[in-house]
Amino acid sequence: MIEAAGVCKSFGDVHALNGVDIEVARGKVLGLLGHNGAGKTTLVNILSTVSPPTAGTVRVAGYDVTTQGAAVRARIGVTGQFASVDEYLSGYGNLVLIARLLGAGRRQAAARATELLELFRLTEAAKQPSRTYSGGMRRRLDLAASLVGRPDVLFLDEPTTGLDPTTRIALWETVEGLVADGTTVLLTTQYLDEADRLADWITVLSKGRVIASGTSGRLKAELGSRAVHAALTPDSDLSAATGALAAAGFQPRPDPERHALSTPVDTSADIAAVVRALDTVGAELVELTVKEPSLDDVYLALTQSPTALAGAA
Amino acid sequence: MALQERTRDTAPIAVPDTTAEWRGGSIRAQLWVLTGRQIRSMYGDTRLALFSLLQPLIMLLLLSEIFGSMANRDDFPHGVRYIDYLVPALLVTTGIGSAQGAGVGLVKDMDNGIVARFRVLPTRLPLVLVARSLADLLRVFTELLVLLACGTVFFGFRPSGGVLGTAAALLLTVFVIWSLIWCFIALAAWLRSVEVMSSIAVLVMFPLMFASSAFVPLKGLPEWLQVVAKVNPVTYAVDGSRRLALGWDLGLGVVGALGTSAVLLALAGFVAAKCFQRAPNA
Ligand SMILES: Nc1ncnc2c1ncn2[C@@H]1O[C@H](COP(=O)(O)OP(=O)(O)OP(=O)(O)O)[C@@H](O)[C@H]1O
Numbered sequence: 001m002i003e004a005a006g007v008c009k010s011f012g013d014v015h016a017l018n019g020v021d022i023e024v025a026r027g028k029v030l031g032l033l034g035h036n037g038a039g040k041t042t043l044v045n046i047l048s049t050v051s052p053p054t055a056g057t058v059r060v061a062g063y064d065v066t067t068q069g070a071a072v073r074a075r076i077g078v079t080g081q082f083a084s085v086d087e088y089l090s091g092y093g094n095l096v097l098i099a100r101l102l103g104a105g106r107r108q109a110a111a112r113a114t115e116l117l118e119l120f121r122l123t124e125a126a127k128q129p130s131r132t133y134s135g136g137m138r139r140r141l142d143l144a145a146s147l148v149g150r151p152d153v154l155f156l157d158e159p160t161t162g163l164d165p166t167t168r169i170a171l172w173e174t175v176e177g178l179v180a181d182g183t184t185v186l187l188t189t190q191y192l193d194e195a196d197r198l199a200d201w202i203t204v205l206s207k208g209r210v211i212a213s214g215t216s217g218r219l220k221a222e223l224g225s226r227a228v229h230a231a232l233t234p235d236s237d238l239s240a241a242t243g244a245l246a247a248a249g250f251q252p253r254p255d256p257e258r259h260a261l262s263t264p265v266d267t268s269a270d271i272a273a274v275v276r277a278l279d280t281v282g283a284e285l286v287e288l289t290v291k292e293p294s295l296d297d298v299y300l301a302l303t304q305s306p307t308a309l310a311g312a313a
Numbered sequence: 314m315a316l317q318e319r320t321r322d323t324a325p326i327a328v329p330d331t332t333a334e335w336r337g338g339s340i341r342a343q344l345w346v347l348t349g350r351q352i353r354s355m356y357g358d359t360r361l362a363l364f365s366l367l368q369p370l371i372m373l374l375l376l377s378e379i380f381g382s383m384a385n386r387d388d389f390p391h392g393v394r395y396i397d398y399l400v401p402a403l404l405v406t407t408g409i410g411s412a413q414g415a416g417v418g419l420v421k422d423m424d425n426g427i428v429a430r431f432r433v434l435p436t437r438l439p440l441v442l443v444a445r446s447l448a449d450l451l452r453v454f455t456e457l458l459v460l461l462a463c464g465t466v467f468f469g470f471r472p473s474g475g476v477l478g479t480a481a482a483l484l485l486t487v488f489v490i491w492s493l494i495w496c497f498i499a500l501a502a503w504l505r506s507v508e509v510m511s512s513i514a515v516l517v518m519f520p521l522m523f524a525s526s527a528f529v530p531l532k533g534l535p536e537w538l539q540v541v542a543k544v545n546p547v548t549y550a551v552d553g554s555r556r557l558a559l560g561w562d563l564g565l566g567v568v569g570a571l572g573t574s575a576v577l578l579a580l581a582g583f584v585a586a587k588c589f590q591r592a593p594n595a
Pocket residue numbers: 011014015016034035036037038039040041042043081593594595
């Protein structure tokens with residue numbers, strides 16, 4: 001449903017995107033990660049026909065974004081990084097306006113607005129001007145606005161920024177529901193747990209390039225690391241313990257302040273090996289924890305050391 | 314893997330499916346909806362509506378007092394009362410003042426998130442501008458009607474062209490003002506800043522208004538201003554409006570006003586649509 005090849009975008013001397021390729025099949029969710037200024041919003045703008053690419057070809061829902069913009073716009077829904085609703089209209093007024101522009105009759109538009117307001121728990125505030133809404137309410141209204149036309153492809157640019165945990169989870173469930181009904185979603189986010197939960201496929205952007213992509217499981221396996229964290233009793237010798245682990249072939253990182261050390265491990269057998277090595281120098285444990293790989297590790301590994309990228313890109 | 318691990322303790326919320334596919338309304342339907350929105354938001358602010366109605370009244374009062382003695386001068390058209398001379402021109406100048414509001418309004422609109430929404434909907438973007446211009450035209454028309462009514466009731470405006478002549482003057486003015494509204498819309502779509510818009514508007518408006526035959530006959534102006542006034546489109550508009558209202562022979566005024574306005578309208582419309590099409594973040 002989304003096919004982009006070699007997409008470049010320059011703003012004068014600023015090269016916001018340098019040859020991005022992405023592909024999302026019908027009913028799938030692509031999570032787009034990247035630090036501030038990586039080019040996520042720029043890419044969403046290009047995919048949603050708002051801004052023309054400097055180079056590259058983009059097809060959304062089967063139509064070319066540069067030559068068949070109107071056909072694309074008829075099939076997409078966009079929730080931008082900043083709310084795009086009329087502050088002077090009520091929530092209801094906004095949704096009716098959008099439905100009418102999409103071609104709905106008066107009564108159909110009213111019915112659609114009412115059901116969306118209900119879905120996003122905005123019924124009570126339906127008749128108030130949207131400028132009086134709280135940040136989270138406005139975000140929900142924005143999302144409702146992007147669903148009025150029952151889009152085939154949905155773009156969500158940091159949809160849960162500023163939402164409270166309950167609302168976030170409710171929004172995730174809504175997105176999951178839409179995906180179950182066949183909607184294709186491209187989602188940008190700063191929250192790795194969000195990408196982990198919603199995305200079938202994750203693409204990491206940095207400085208306008210794709211630096212890694214894969215399922216969250218694969219990225220974690222390749223780039224994330226499992227680590228053992230051991231806190232020692234005060235009378236155990238931290239440097240001896242560090243030495244013993246190094247001798248056993250690990251790369252321990254001592255943390256003198258907490259009188260603890262941690263080391264990356266691969267297999268469960270490694271965990272036992274760590275315990276045995278500590279035992280040889282008589283280091284006594286206060287606590288031993290195993291940290292499973294998370295997308296945060298992947299993300300940090302990717303954005304901090306450029307050498308880590310080669311394997312995953 | 315994350316996929317398989319997903320737990321669903323709640324049933325997925327299905328977005329209810331009640332309607333057929335909507336792929337974008339017809340031009341007429343979209344224009345109707347957009348214009349309705351503009352008009353409603355305009356009269357949403359009653360203070361704005363009230364003050365914009367007050368403005369022509371104050372002008373009427375001030376100008377008839379300040380320039381009233383003009384009618385006694387030799388070069389003033391014989392047998393014409395100053396109020397009958399003033400009101401047709403005041404129609405035009407009041408209209409110019411209000412046309413400016415269209416530009417400021419559009420810039421504000423562009424700051425309103427809804428325009429970003431229009432850009433991702435199958436909305437024909439130029440229609441947003443047409444809607445804006447029509448709503449502003451309605452606002453100007455209302456102001457001009459109030460001006461005429463007050464002029465008639467309180468100041469004894471009784472032009473020799475009668476009701477028909479006055480109506481024709483009003484229609485001509487409305488057309489001229491529509492083209493000026495488009496000029497301000499084009500400026501706004503290009504500049505996208507309220508501050509720059511307002512300063513340019515003042516810069517453009519006052520010479521247009523005062524270096525013209527609006528308030529005094531051309532011959533009453535200093536020589537160099539006469540030259541400016543002769544190439545000023547407002548002079549044509551005022552002249553046309555005045556000739557219609559006073560029932561004089563039409564001369565070049567009406568045709569000149571219609572012609573210059575039509576050219577202006579086409580030019581400004583093109584520039585406005587072109588500039589507006591580009592998203593601010595494109
Ligand atoms: N209209 C513009 N003119 C000039 N530069 C721009 C423009 N829009 C974006 N950029 C630049 O392009 C780069 C990518 O910006 P973009 O908004 O896509 O980042 P992002 O990944 O969405 O960041 P964030 O997480 O902060 O939202 C940035 O360096 C930004 O300064």
